[in-house]
Amino acid sequence: MTASDSWILVVTGYAILLAWPVSTLALVSFAVRYVASHRSALVARSLEHGDGTPEHFWVIVPALNEEVVVGNTVNAALTLGGPGGTLARVLVVDDGSDDRTPEVLAAIDHPRLVVLRRELPEARQGKGEALNAAYRYIAERTAQAGVAPEKVVIGIIDGDGQGSRNILLEVSRMMRDPAIGAVQVQVRIRNRNKLLGAVQDLEFAAIVNACQSLRDTIDTVGLGGNGQFTRLSALLALGDAPWSACLVEDLELGLRMHLGGVGIRYTSRASVTQQAVVDLRRLTRQRTRWAQGNLQCARYLRRLVTSERIGVTSLLEMLHYLVSPWLNALVTVMLAGGVSAAAVGLAAGHPLPYLTSWEDLAISGEVWFAVTCFPGFVWALVHRYRLRDESLPRLLTAAVAYPIFLLLGLIATYRAIVRQARGQQSWAKTERLAEEPLAAPFALAA
Template sequence: MTAILLVGFALLTLWPAYNLALVAFSASDSATAGRRRRRDAIAPNGNEPLTFWIVVPALNEERVVGRTVGAALALSGPDGTRTRVLVVDDGSDDTPDVLAAIDHPGLTVLRRDFPNARKGKGEALNAAFRTIRELTLAGGEDPDRVAVGVIDGDGRGSTNLLSEVSRLMRDPDVGAVQVRVRIHNRNKVLGAVQDLEFAAIANASQLLRDTAGTVGLGGNGQFARLSSLIRLGNAPWSHCLVEDLELGLRMHLNGERIRYTSMAHVKQQGLVDVKRLVRQRTRWA
């Protein structure tokens, strides 16, 4: 009983302190954002990516994938960098026709058919990784200067997304970067609540973790150096339901540094159907 009381007292004491720390880090980040942009507006130092691959995993995303691919292709990084998009069509019934209508030299479509298709997001991302690794090595590029990002089929990146990732990857010890997540359809009540969760609470938590060196990777808006993924073997992502979280843990255990930035974001559609939202959160839990 004494132990239970001590644990309860500790929780009651630490929880307000933790929340105050989140508020403090969030306020400090907002207050210093402009100064940090000016401070970091320096010339490239030879460590940042020259090529950005944006991977879009798609399974029956006919309604949104065309706009997502177009927005990803339009993203540009600092001068001298190039942007390429790889869509993993994971055995879709409708998506191939949409992708076939997009004529762009920067687009690569990787079609996965049964029995290999629909084995989870992790396996789709692993297939994309192996394709990018093969193309990079065949082209004589340095994997240290190639970044692989993930934007979901309903995602849109901010215009400064690649420049911000590039800024953080000037540090050669940084193996991955996670950007802020926002909710696009926040005009709905459930969407607004999720936007508050991602853009405020999760953002403040990641800012705190950035200082502590414990940033976690999310399913949307994660960017990793290709060389860092190669060091994790032939399948950096796992079969588990939270493959993004596990990738971040594996990178930390492998000695990679992961950074977080609130100055760039990826927008995604929030779930505004209660049953689907409960199912999503049950899976996360």
Template sequence: MMSASDGWLIAVAGYAILLAWPLSTVILVWFAVRYVGTHRATVVNKALASGGGKPEQFWIIVPALNEEAVVANTVAAALRLRGPAGTLTRVLVVDDGSDDRTPEVLATIDHPRLHVMRRELPEARQGKGEALNAAYRLIASLTASEGVPAERVALGIIDGDGQGSDNILAEVGRLMGDTKVGAVQVQVRIRNRDKLLGAVQDLEFGAIVDACQNMRDALDTVGLGGNGQFSRLSTLISLGSAPWSSCLVEDMELGLRMHLQGVSIRYTSRASVTQQAVVDIKRLARQRTRWAQGNLQCARYLGSLFTSGNIARTALVEILHYLVSPWANAVVTVMLTLTGTAGVLGLLTGHPMPLLPTWVSLGESLGVWAVVTTFPGLVWVLVHRAKRADEAMPRMLLAALAYPLFLLLGLTATYRALGRQLTGKQAWAKTERLVEEPLALQTA
């Protein structure tokens, strides 16, 4: 039988955990409003005054495995990108052993700044990280043969369904004007947000992730994403012949390795890369499970993070929070469920919890829970509207109401990821792409 003190402890803990969410939302909203998507202005303006680190060459790497539905548009969009005056921009598509029409589609694109690397089995299909490593080694070799300093070359990753904004290279070049900056992450947005799942994912990337990255930018702990990451070639060279790993979130691991070496990573929302949303529930759950499993794999860096002398204490706390929070959220969900279950059982057995003495009080608590879980999504819609103003309010309000269920899917994915990791499962099916209207190819 539960004692009165146990009941008070469970109830207070439950309410404290529940109310921590809207409080953390308010803090993140402050960063979303306070920072415009680049590092602290006083630091940036001084460091960029000379622009001594600006890249002279940009390489856009497009990893492609069975991307026949989207690769033509992705390449066309990448070839449109222009860096600052006097810079050279080239596109390298890594066909990682595609067995659909991806090779045929690429063969129809004739452009002087397009390079295609075809990888065959058994080297191919060893993960996105290995495909990126192959592209990096080729670019490093070409750069050396051309006599271009590695610190003046930037490598950008745009996924098979990605399309960069027109100013993306200019903005990356501006931030890399600071010679201490080894990598830049641009904002990610969703293109097909006309459906509810797409709108929810754009709310996530366009407002929530943006705010998190702005906070991390202020703390110098920016994380790299799989899409829209740009790295200085010299920084990648310092990490060896294989900067990217076989981790399921090779982008996160690359960012951690850079931080351990004291490399500065910047974030900007002044430029962006768009991608397709996953609009099928099962595929979305599979994607988020893969991300969660990759997060779990990166936990092996916890020891190195604690002992590294290149990471400030405040930055270390944020990085640890980033690694641990998915699993903390999973534990919190269990605690809240136990609190609710204990309240119901207490009423049914005649031994109610102190803070839930009646069914009415239980109903009121459920009402508080509904308000608290709905509040963050509504706030983020206001942030999205204020900063983006490119989506209809009714659709985004509907996305806000669906956001708690979206988070519940993420928590389910976390538990699935733990099960997969414990059983040694690593294989993943590719995310399906949607066919879009073709983009015109520029010949120059």
């Protein structure tokens, strides 16, 4: 290998390493300077095509063995109100629970609560099928009542989720434009007093928030499994089963809506909180499921590329979102392979041209460590600047742990590839943590 080749390898390696912190700074700069003005412009244009403000709200709570959290989730959802004092109706899909979930739900006596119990063999076919059952129930009742489906919004709040008090008002504000068929709200973590919880809140409240805000400006917002709100009319356009059996049914629903020309917006003015997974093994399992679902959605790549509804910028962002986890995994293997080869060469007395001594290898390791840690500290400062509801020391501690969190993501990606190749689709449910009970809403509220 010539000296010129060595320098090319060195430059390429450092370029790959530095791409992440540079892109982080660019995203932070965008999120801080541009998002507010873009949101104002969206609101200003929201009535140009008529008033599509929704008038009826349903909140679906999918529940499978949620006895320790579902009571709080339902009671919180029953307090949510929209424009003009409109109150949400709550539909819990009990998907064949065999714990005390049915008893907990039976103890909540409220006129706006509906419990849809699914029994085997229909039950436990995945969250998507549970949501489809609830959707068909709501669509039937809406048609019977003679209500226009474009005036009906269906929200999804997971069994451990709790929406902010303004969530329906904010969704309504975003949906004044009738071209907007779905809204995704910000996700926060409640039990962030634990380190893994703090890291996950750093991920959702800072990183995901900035990414979704960027996507909002180029019409590529993705829907999440928790805190998504869609017009009934947009779901009806997708047929009898808008949610699929994909392991990330929310991601696939968002892709199908984009392909159908449905506008999706994101807002950080309202939020839904959820529990963090604070066990490393369970967290890795959760992220493996997400990665495998991302892999399953790769079948939409061809349709995205050939779609006439999606612009070039939007297409590139969607492709980046679908492909980047797998590129990151590949780049990590390449970098690890290069470092390993250099170490073996040094130990054998045959150093590689671009790492001629152990000192060079140590310097490269120091650079890698700094590059890996840098984004976490930046996002910790962004979190503190935006939200001011966590102490800086706690956020900086989460930033130190962030590289380990990323390593878990890479492990999950590799596991997902293996599971998908083997055709493995079954998953154990994520366990919940017990919480203090919330006060029940006024039972006679209509």
